[in-house]
Amino acid sequence: MENVFDYEDIQLIPAKCVVDSRSECDTTATLGNHTFRLPVVPANMQTIIDENIATYLAENNYFYVMHRFEPETREAFIKKMQEQNLIASISVGVKEEEYAFVEGLASKALIPEFITIDIAHGHSNAVIRMIQHIKKHLPESFVIAGNVGTPEAVRELENAGADATKVGIGPGKVCITKIKTGFGTGGWQLAALRWCAKAASKPIIADGGIRTHGDIAKSVRFGASMVMIGSLFAGHEESPGETVEKDGKLYKEYFGSASEFQKGEKRNVEGKKMFVEHKGSLQDTLTEMEQDLQSSISYAGGTKLEAIRNVDYVVVKNSIFNGDKVY
Numbered sequence: 001m002e003n004v005f006d007y008e009d010i011q012l013i014p015a016k017c018v019v020d021s022r023s024e025c026d027t028t029a030t031l032g033n034h035t036f037r038l039p040v041v042p043a044n045m046q047t048i049i050d051e052n053i054a055t056y057l058a059e060n061n062y063f064y065v066m067h068r069f070e071p072e073t074r075e076a077f078i079k080k081m082q083e084q085n086l087i088a089s090i091s092v093g094v095k096e097e098e099y100a101f102v103e104g105l106a107s108k109a110l111i112p113e114f115i116t117i118d119i120a121h122g123h124s125n126a127v128i129r130m131i132q133h134i135k136k137h138l139p140e141s142f143v144i145a146g147n148v149g150t151p152e153a154v155r156e157l158e159n160a161g162a163d164a165t166k167v168g169i170g171p172g173k174v175c176i177t178k179i180k181t182g183f184g185t186g187g188w189q190l191a192a193l194r195w196c197a198k199a200a201s202k203p204i205i206a207d208g209g210i211r212t213h214g215d216i217a218k219s220v221r222f223g224a225s226m227v228m229i230g231s232l233f234a235g236h237e238e239s240p241g242e243t244v245e246k247d248g249k250l251y252k253e254y255f256g257s258a259s260e261f262q263k264g265e266k267r268n269v270e271g272k273k274m275f276v277e278h279k280g281s282l283q284d285t286l287t288e289m290e291q292d293l294q295s296s297i298s299y300a301g302g303t304k305l306e307a308i309r310n311v312d313y314v315v316v317k318n319s320i321f322n323g324d325k326v327y
């Protein structure tokens, strides 16, 4: 493949500003029937989101995807969110019991607005079967399927009925897939996003590898409708997970969904655990992201997110590990 690059290799080129203040720039993004304040969603991981954060995000019109690692709580979660007139956005896997779970929701008329099929290697018959199963039993739910890293995968999942596909295999901060298997989009996630977006006829969610707020704008430029982020959302006051103190500084844990810590066993481990510096409140980060993205839109010479899609760019350097340490 030609023109391989990642986030840190690209700079977007400014166009003439058309606003008098960055506050005029509109960062909202639409997915399905819903419009959200930002084209950003915290990763559906156990140290990133819990029910309290999901509720806060939904109440404040941010997109969220609840993780799938406490499967028995999902039904009550959907009920609770919908009783408060909030969107219900859950994750599922592809194992046998998930088929019965979907049928159970349908029989109780519990219809989540969004369902994300959350699998490491999403270009698979298992995911295609699950998309078809959800579309049969819960046709009104918006289905996000992933993760994938090729145009063929995007087309196959879209053809199976997915309403959006999620792109990113191995670029995550706590991911070791690229090291342990030799496969993935780690080190060239932004180029993979562009490759996939060219084939897509439905929205693409870029997932993993975002290290700065500017990377959100770059994702939009290369075809993302929404950007899923883990590490930048880890370590907040509200974040689930253990807090530790070291040399007078506070840190919070952030671990991969395929890590030994998540799985409780050392089997097919493709994730690691790290501690990130304590960051203060989640809302402060969301506000800063919004301001930075408003600024990006102004540099793109527009007033809406779409303006970023048309800007020119230059490739400034090349790198493999996107600044991450291996372990």
Ligand SMILES: NC(=O)C1=CN([C@@H]2O[C@H](COP(=O)(O)OP(=O)(O)OC[C@H]3O[C@@H](n4cnc5c(N)ncnc54)[C@H](OP(=O)(O)O)[C@@H]3O)[C@@H](O)[C@H]2O)C=CC1
Binding pocket: 093, 094, 095, 118, 119, 120, 121, 126, 147, 168, 169, 170, 171, 172, 175, 177, 208, 256, 257, 258, 268, 270
């Ligand atoms: N975005 C990314 O780069 C990655 C994300 N993850 C995250 O880790 C979590 C666990 O993912 P996952 O292991 O898929 O979920 P599960 O542990 O729920 O596995 C789902 C099913 O897919 C099978 N499976 C998993 N990986 C493969 C593969 N490479 N080839 C064939 N079958 C496979 C599993 O069987 P068996 O275990 O027996 O093979 C199991 O039956 C998810 O939250 C996922 O998002 C994990 C790795 C990469």
Ligand SMILES: Nc1nc2c(ncn2[C@@H]2O[C@H](COP(=O)(O)O)[C@@H](O)[C@H]2O)c(=O)[nH]1
Binding pocket: 043, 044, 045, 147, 168, 169, 170, 171, 172, 173, 174, 175, 176, 177, 178, 207, 208, 209, 210, 228, 229, 230, 231, 232, 255, 256, 257, 258, 259, 270, 271, 272
């Ligand atoms: N290879 C693995 N990828 C994982 C694991 N757990 C989560 N993830 C993916 O990472 C992103 C978040 O990336 P970040 O760079 O923003 O921190 C997340 O959305 C998943 O797709 C894992 O154990 N292994």
